Amino acid sequence: MRLKLVPEETNWDFFKYARFTLGASVVAVILSLVAWLAIGLNFGIDFQGGTTVRTEASAPVDVAAYRDAMEPLGLGDVVISEVFDPSFAADQHVAMVRIAAQEGQEGLSAENLSAVQDALNAVAPGIKFTSVESVGPKVSGELIQTAVIAVAASLAAILFYIWLRFEWQFSVGAVAALFHDVVLTIGIFSVLQIQFDLATIAAILTIIGYSINDTVVIFDRLRENLIKYKKRDLREVMNISVNETLSRTVMTSGTTLVALLALLILGGDVIRGFVFAIFWGVIVGTYSSVFVAKNVVLFLGVKRDWSKPDKTEGNQFANIDA
Amino acid sequence: MLQIPLWKRLFIWALVAVGLALALPNLFYARVEQANDARAAIETLGATPERNAAAENWPSWLPSGLVNLGLDLRGGAHLLAEVQVADVYEQRMDGFWPDLRDALRDARDEVGPIRRADQGGPELKVRLSDAAALPRAMEVARSLARPVASLSGAGATDIEVAGEETADGAMLTVRLSEAERAATDDRTVRQSLEIIRRRIDEVGTREPTIQRQGQDRILIQVPGIGSAEELKSLIGTTAQLTFHPVAGRTTDAAASAGPGEVIYPSIDEPDTFYVLERTPVVSGENLVDSQPSFDQNGRPAVTFRFNPTGARAFGDYTAENIGSPFAIVLDEEVISAPVIQDHIPGGSGIITGNFTIEESTELAVLLRAGALPAELTFLEERTVGPELGQDSIDAGRIACLVAFVAVLALMWASYGLFGLFANIALLINVGLIFGLLSMIGATLTLPGIAGIVLTIGMAVDANVLVFERIREEMKTAKGPSRAISLGYERALSAIVDANITTFIIAGILFMLGSGPVRGFAVTLGIGIITSVFTAIFVTRLIIVTWFDRARPKKIEV
Numbered sequence: 001m002r003l004k005l006v007p008e009e010t011n012w013d014f015f016k017y018a019r020f021t022l023g024a025s026v027v028a029v030i031l032s033l034v035a036w037l038a039i040g041l042n043f044g045i046d047f048q049g050g051t052t053v054r055t056e057a058s059a060p061v062d063v064a065a066y067r068d069a070m071e072p073l074g075l076g077d078v079v080i081s082e083v084f085d086p087s088f089a090a091d092q093h094v095a096m097v098r099i100a101a102q103e104g105q106e107g108l109s110a111e112n113l114s115a116v117q118d119a120l121n122a123v124a125p126g127i128k129f130t131s132v133e134s135v136g137p138k139v140s141g142e143l144i145q146t147a148v149i150a151v152a153a154s155l156a157a158i159l160f161y162i163w164l165r166f167e168w169q170f171s172v173g174a175v176a177a178l179f180h181d182v183v184l185t186i187g188i189f190s191v192l193q194i195q196f197d198l199a200t201i202a203a204i205l206t207i208i209g210y211s212i213n214d215t216v217v218i219f220d221r222l223r224e225n226l227i228k229y230k231k232r233d234l235r236e237v238m239n240i241s242v243n244e245t246l247s248r249t250v251m252t253s254g255t256t257l258v259a260l261l262a263l264l265i266l267g268g269d270v271i272r273g274f275v276f277a278i279f280w281g282v283i284v285g286t287y288s289s290v291f292v293a294k295n296v297v298l299f300l301g302v303k304r305d306w307s308k309p310d311k312t313e314g315n316q317f318a319n320i321d322a
Numbered sequence: 323m324l325q326i327p328l329w330k331r332l333f334i335w336a337l338v339a340v341g342l343a344l345a346l347p348n349l350f351y352a353r354v355e356q357a358n359d360a361r362a363a364i365e366t367l368g369a370t371p372e373r374n375a376a377a378e379n380w381p382s383w384l385p386s387g388l389v390n391l392g393l394d395l396r397g398g399a400h401l402l403a404e405v406q407v408a409d410v411y412e413q414r415m416d417g418f419w420p421d422l423r424d425a426l427r428d429a430r431d432e433v434g435p436i437r438r439a440d441q442g443g444p445e446l447k448v449r450l451s452d453a454a455a456l457p458r459a460m461e462v463a464r465s466l467a468r469p470v471a472s473l474s475g476a477g478a479t480d481i482e483v484a485g486e487e488t489a490d491g492a493m494l495t496v497r498l499s500e501a502e503r504a505a506t507d508d509r510t511v512r513q514s515l516e517i518i519r520r521r522i523d524e525v526g527t528r529e530p531t532i533q534r535q536g537q538d539r540i541l542i543q544v545p546g547i548g549s550a551e552e553l554k555s556l557i558g559t560t561a562q563l564t565f566h567p568v569a570g571r572t573t574d575a576a577a578s579a580g581p582g583e584v585i586y587p588s589i590d591e592p593d594t595f596y597v598l599e600r601t602p603v604v605s606g607e608n609l610v611d612s613q614p615s616f617d618q619n620g621r622p623a624v625t626f627r628f629n630p631t632g633a634r635a636f637g638d639y640t641a642e643n644i645g646s647p648f649a650i651v652l653d654e655e656v657i658s659a660p661v662i663q664d665h666i667p668g669g670s671g672i673i674t675g676n677f678t679i680e681e682s683t684e685l686a687v688l689l690r691a692g693a694l695p696a697e698l699t700f701l702e703e704r705t706v707g708p709e710l711g712q713d714s715i716d717a718g719r720i721a722c723l724v725a726f727v728a729v730l731a732l733m734w735a736s737y738g739l740f741g742l743f744a745n746i747a748l749l750i751n752v753g754l755i756f757g758l759l760s761m762i763g764a765t766l767t768l769p770g771i772a773g774i775v776l777t778i779g780m781a782v783d784a785n786v787l788v789f790e791r792i793r794e795e796m797k798t799a800k801g802p803s804r805a806i807s808l809g810y811e812r813a814l815s816a817i818v819d820a821n822i823t824t825f826i827i828a829g830i831l832f833m834l835g836s837g838p839v840r841g842f843a844v845t846l847g848i849g850i851i852t853s854v855f856t857a858i859f860v861t862r863l864i865i866v867t868w869f870d871r872a873r874p875k876k877i878e879v
Binding site for chain 2: 002004005018054056089094106107108110113126128129130131132133134135136138139146149150153154157158161162165172198201202205206208209212214216217218219221224244245247248251252254255256257258259260261262263265266268270271274275278300
C-alpha cells in the first residue's frame with residue numbers, strides 16, 4: 001500500500017477560484033505591507049546596533065528583578081525576555097538581555113559590560129553569560145544596505161535567468177510570486193514581532209531559492225505542454241501542467257516541511273527564528289508557485305508558436321506592396 | 323537504452339567512495355582532531371612520546387580533513403575592528419616637521435622667521451611673518467617631497483604643499499598627498515594585520531581567522547577564547563622589541579646565565595641560544611621606522627631608524643663596541659644578532675645577514691610591529707560560550723537525525739522500492755556533503771546545519787521529479803525499461819533549471835554574507851551539487867543495476 005499525498009489522477013481546475021485566491025494574495029500582500037509600516041519589524045542588533053547578553057541560571061528567571069538590577073546602570077533602553085525551549089534541562093533558565101546602542105560608542109564598553117554582569121550576578125548568583133554580542137551603529141547601517149542589495153540582486157538574477165530560459169512573461173510571473181513570498185514573510189515577522197536579523201535575510205533568500213525552484217518545475221512542464229497541446233487554450237494547458245506536477249509539488253514540499261519541522265521543534269532556540277522564516281516561506285512559496293506565478297503569466301499572455309521562428313520578424317515591411 | 327558503460331559505473335562509484343572517505347574523519351571528530359593537533363605540534367615543536375602516541379590515534383594514510391566548527395558551535399570570540407588609519411597621518415607630519423624646520427632655517431635669509439602653528443592633526447601648518455616669502459617657502463617644502471612608492475601613484479609625490487596669505491603674514495600648509503595617503507592606509511592596515519596575527523599566534527589557539535575586510539577593517543575570529551574582552555586585551559598588548567649586547571652563544575637550553583644575563587632562543591636557528599645582557603641598549607619604544615632595503619652589495623637588508631633618545635644611546639654603544647655582536651630581540655626571542663661594523667650615529671642603521679627578499683620584508687614588518695601603528699575601534703563584538711555551542715551542536719544533531727528518519731520514511735512509503743533506492747542516494751548525499759566540506763576546509767555554522775537539514779528535505783526533489791515522470795511515462799505503456807529511461811531524460815531540464823536558480827541564490831548569499839550566513843550559503847550550494855549528482859548518477863546507477871539483475875516485467879514506482 002503506497003502513501004499517496006495526492007490522488008493518482010487529478011484534474012482540478014486551479015482557476016476556478018482564481019478570483020478568490022489571487023484576491024486573497026493581493027489582500028495578504030497589502031496587509032503585510034500595512035503591518036510592516038504600522039507595527040514595524042522587531043530589528044535585532046544586526047540592523048539596529050546594540051548589545052545582547054544571553055544569560056543562563058539555575059534559578060528561574062525573574063524578569064522584574066533583572067530589570068531592577070539594571071535600572072541604576074543608566075544604560076537606556078533595556079529589554080529582558082525569558083527564553084523557553086524543549087531542549088533545556090529542568091534547572092536551565094535562559095534569558096536574553098538587550099541593551100540599546102550607547103551614545104558615542106561603537107560597542108558596549110568593557111566597564112559597562114562588567115557592570116551589567118555584576119548587577120545580574122547579584123540578583124541571580126552563579127548566573128552564566130553564554131553569549132555576548134555587540135554591534136555598532138556603523139556596521140548595522142551597512143548590514144541593512146547589504147541585506148537590501150542581496151534581496152534585490154537575487155530577484156534581478158532570477159528575472160534574468162528565467163527570461164533567458166523561458167519567455168519574459170514567465171520571468172515577470174516568477175518574480176511576482178517571489179515578491180509575494182518576501183512581503184508575506186516580512187508581514188508575519190511584523191505581526192508576530194519575531195526578531196528580524198541577518199539570519200532572517202538569509203532565510204528570505206532561501207525562500208526565494210525554494211519558491212523559484214517550485215515555480216520553475218511548473219513552468220518547465222508548461223513549456224513542454226504548450227508545444228504538445230498547440231491547439232488548446234492557455235488556461236487549460238496551465239491546468240494540465242499544474243495537475244501533472246501536483247504530486248511532485250506536494251511531495252517535495254512535504255519532505256522539506258517534515259525536515260524543517262524537526263529542526264523547528266528540536267533545533268534549539270538560537271536558530272528558531274531562522275527556521276521559522278524558512279518553514280513559513282516554504283508554505284507560502286508552494287502556494288505562490290501554484291496560484292500566483294502562472295496567473296500572472298496567464299494575464300500577460302504567452303507566445304504560443306514555439307516550433308518555428310516568426311518569419312516576418314525583422315522584416316516588418318515584407319507585407320507592404322511596393 | 324538502460325545501458326551505462328562500465329567505465330562510467332566505476333567512475334561514479336569511485337567518486338562516491340572518495341567523497342565518503344573524505345567524510346569519514348568527521349565521524350571520529352575528537353580523535354582525528356587530537357591526532358592532527360599532535361602532528362602539527364611535532365612539525366613545529368618536535369616529537370615527544372605523548373605527541374607520537376596521539377598522532378598514531380588516526381592512521382596517517384587515511385584522510386584527516388575535518389569540517390571546521392564555526393564560532394557559534396565551538397564557542398569563541400569574534401571582533402570586527404576598524405583601523406583608525408588617520409592616526410598615522412599625524413605621526414607622519416610630526417616626523418616631517420624637523421626636516422621642514424631645518425630646511426626652512428637653512429633658507430632663513432629668504433624665508434624669514436617661522437613658527438609651527440598647528441596643534442597636531444593631519445596637516446602641518448607653519449606661520450611665516452613675511453607674506454612675500456611664501457613662494458620660496460613653498461618651494462623649499464616641495465623640495466623635501468619624495469616620490470610615492472606605489473604602482474597607482476606613479477609620478478606622484480608624498481606631500482602636498484599649499485600656502486595662503488593672512489593678515490599678519492602667510493600660512494604654509496603641508497599634508498600627505500592622496501596617493502601617499504592611500505599607500506599609507508594600506509601599509510597601516512597590513513601592519514596592524516601582521517601584529518594582530520603575531521599576537522594571536524603566540525597564544526596558539528586553533529584555527530584563528532584574521533582577515534582584512536574592505537579598506538580599513540580587520541575581522542578576527544578566535545575559537546576557544548573566553549570572551550571578546552580577553553581577545554581585545556590580547557591584541558592591545560604591545561610587542562617588546564629590545565636591542566641587547568651579546569655575551570655568548572650556546573646550544574644548550576639549560577645553560578645557566580651569569581648575573582645580569584639572560585638566555586633567549588633564536589627565532590629561526592633551531593637549538594641556538596644567546597646569552598645576553600639583561601639591560602637592553604635600546605628598546606622598541608625608540609624605534610620609529612623600519613623598511614626592507616638592500617646593502618651596498620645589492621643583498622636584501624633591513625633599515626631602521628630610532629628617535630633622538632634611541633639614536634644617542636645606540637650611537638654611543640656602537641661607537642664603543644665595533645666588531646662585537648648585538649642582538650635584536652622580540653618578545654624574548656632573538657631575531658638576529660649581527661656584528662656591529664661601524665659606529666652608527668644619527669640613529670639609523672642597516673641590518674644585513676643572509677636574508678632573502680621575503681625575509682627582509684618580514685623582518686622589517688616585525689620590527690615595525692612593536693606596537694599597533696594606529697588605534698583600533700571595535701565595530702562588532704561577539705562572544706559565544708562553549709556550553710551554548712555544545713547545546714547547539716546537540717540540538718542540531720538530534721534535529722538532523724529526526725529529519726532524516728522522517729524523510730526516509732516518507733520516501734519509502736511513497737515510492738516503495740524506488741524510494742529505498744532514493745534513500746540510499748540520500749545517505750550517500752549527506753556523506754558527500756561532509757566530504758566536500760572537509761575537503762575545502764569549510765566552516766560549519768549553526769545556520770549551516772539548518773542548510774544541511776533543508777538539503778535533506780530538498781535533495782529528494784530531483785528523485786521525486788524523476789519518479790513522478792517515470793510514473794507518467796508508464797501510463798503511456800512503453801515498457802518499464804523505456805519508462806525509466808524517458809523519465810530521466812525528460813525530468814532533466816526541470817532538475818537543471820530548478821537547481822541552477824537555487825544555486826544562483828546560494829552564490830549571492832555567499833558573496834554578500836559573512837560568518838554564519840556564509841556558512842549556510844556554503845552548505846546550501848554544496849548540497850545542491852551533491853543532490854543533483856546523486857539523483858542523476860547514483861540513483862540511476864542503482865536502479866539500472868537492479869533492473870539488469872531482476873529484469874522485472876512490470877515496475878511499480
